[in-house]
Amino acid sequence: xxxxxxxxxxxxxxPLHAPAAGAAAGLSAxxxxxxxxxxxxxxxxxxxxxxxxxxxPALATLGEGGFAALAEAAALLALETAPAAARRGAPVLARxxxxATAAGEAGAAAAAAVxxxxxxxxxxxxxxxxALSPLPLPPALLxxxxxLNTRPHLGDAVAAGGAADAAVAVxxxxxxAAAAAAxxxxxxxxxxLAAGGxxxxxxxxxxxxxxxxxxxxxxx
Amino acid sequence: MLRAAASxAHRRAAAGAAAALRSxxxxxxxxxxxxxxxxxxxxxxxxxxLAALARGAAAPRRPAVEELGDAWAHRADVLTSLPGVATVSDGVLADAVAAGLPPTTPGAARGAARFAALADAAAGQALKQAGLRGxxxxxxxxxxxxxxxxxxxxAAAGAAxxxxxxxxxxRCGGEGAVGEAGPRAAPPPTCRPRRPF
Numbered sequence: 001x002x003x004x005x006x007x008x009x010x011x012x013x014x015p016l017h018a019p020a021a022g023a024a025a026g027l028s029a030x031x032x033x034x035x036x037x038x039x040x041x042x043x044x045x046x047x048x049x050x051x052x053x054x055x056x057p058a059l060a061t062l063g064e065g066g067f068a069a070l071a072e073a074a075a076l077l078a079l080e081t082a083p084a085a086a087r088r089g090a091p092v093l094a095r096x097x098x099x100a101t102a103a104g105e106a107g108a109a110a111a112a113a114v115x116x117x118x119x120x121x122x123x124x125x126x127x128x129x130x131a132l133s134p135l136p137l138p139p140a141l142l143x144x145x146x147x148l149n150t151r152p153h154l155g156d157a158v159a160a161g162g163a164a165d166a167a168v169a170v171x172x173x174x175x176x177a178a179a180a181a182a183x184x185x186x187x188x189x190x191x192x193l194a195a196g197g198x199x200x201x202x203x204x205x206x207x208x209x210x211x212x213x214x215x216x217x218x219x220x
Numbered sequence: 221m222l223r224a225a226a227s228x229a230h231r232r233a234a235a236g237a238a239a240a241l242r243s244x245x246x247x248x249x250x251x252x253x254x255x256x257x258x259x260x261x262x263x264x265x266x267x268x269x270l271a272a273l274a275r276g277a278a279a280p281r282r283p284a285v286e287e288l289g290d291a292w293a294h295r296a297d298v299l300t301s302l303p304g305v306a307t308v309s310d311g312v313l314a315d316a317v318a319a320g321l322p323p324t325t326p327g328a329a330r331g332a333a334r335f336a337a338l339a340d341a342a343a344g345q346a347l348k349q350a351g352l353r354g355x356x357x358x359x360x361x362x363x364x365x366x367x368x369x370x371x372x373x374x375a376a377a378g379a380a381x382x383x384x385x386x387x388x389x390x391r392c393g394g395e396g397a398v399g400e401a402g403p404r405a406a407p408p409p410t411c412r413p414r415r416p417f
Binding site for chain 1 (some may be wrong): 249250251252253254255256257258259260261262266267269270271272273274275276277278279280281289303304305306307308323324325326332333334335336337338339340341342343344345346347349350351352356357358359360361362363364365366367368369
């Protein structure tokens with residue numbers, strides 16, 4: 001259990017969550033962390049996902065059926081309530097405006113999770129500049145947003161995929177030079193993030209169903 | 221008169237309390253990101269991963285036969301024809317660890333499964349960027365999602381247990397051991413992957 005390992009290794013004694021919701025698990029963890037912060041149970045949470053299931057049995061099980069290359073990765077966000085961060089004088093890289101999870105078939109769950117996360121964030125759908133996802137999203141989901149599908153680049157890091165996309169979005173939103181100077185096939189969405197647009201990260205679980213979504217904004 | 225004034229004061233107080241409650245309900249706690257950490261097939265940090273994405277780099281590749289391990293070499297033709305892998309090299313993981321704070325309990329990471337070691341490297345980076353040190357631990361929590369986790373460790377254990385190369389390892393707990401049926405055989409219906417949309 002990675003959450004337990006991290007908490008012991010890092011001396012963390014606040015709330016613990018270890019979601020296992022397939023490809024939605026990393027962003028489900030961010031959702032759980034946001035709720036722990038909102039309830040006052042913690043001042044800060046490390047939240048994200050990890051995966052290292054690359055190996056012959058995993059390849060044989062998951063490599064069939066049109067799935068992409070299996071990937072190893074881990075990505076975590078340090079989340080804090082704004083007052084706690086202000087008290088410490090911590091730099092704000094981005095704002096976590098809303099989070100949500102949804103059950104059901106992956107496509108429908110992705111749409112429901114996005115809708116709920118945007119409602120919690122009080123951000124209208126039209127205001128979303130970039131939709132990041134480890135999977136290609138259905139055209140009807142946030143049709144006006146620029147797409148940033150990381151799977152051809154990172155592979156399928158399952159639970160870590162959505163969390164890695166969120167970490168990349170945060171880095172781009174807080175002005176990392178590489179985003180503004182992007183030249184490759186992802187140049188348009190990365191530049192839009194560098195310009196400070198609202199980002200939605202969606203992680204549907206095509207294998208087992210369910211999805212999680214987070215809404216990120218540039219620092220105020 | 222007095223009673224009227226008291227009643228008015230009470231009404232005002234009640235209205236104030238109701239407004240405060242409404243405001244509490246309608247003002248969600250603002251949550252901010254103060255740190256990020258990552259180790260990915262494209263880089264040892266979030267910045268390195270972003271820089272690689274900005275160049276359009278792609279990590280997935282065909283696995284080499286020797287990466288499959290001896291127990292699986294007889295399936296190399298099939299396994300290397302599947303969609304491929306995107307791995308984190310030992311050098312990248314070492315760089316990822318070096319980019320973050322060292323663990324406060326170093327022994328915890330020793331011997332940890334790979335998925336936990338990757339998570340710990342990302343944790344060290346996120347804590348370092350946020351400036352969160354161990355002394356705040358009581359008010360800091362962890363939420364780390366993981367879908368398959370020790371899949372590879374379990375498989376390695378199975379392979380080590382069985383002289384037949386892990387033939388007893390069952391797929392999804394259903395019929396057909398991987399070593400016997402082969403990865404081309406249809407998986408049990410309960411674990412057949414759905415087509416990604």
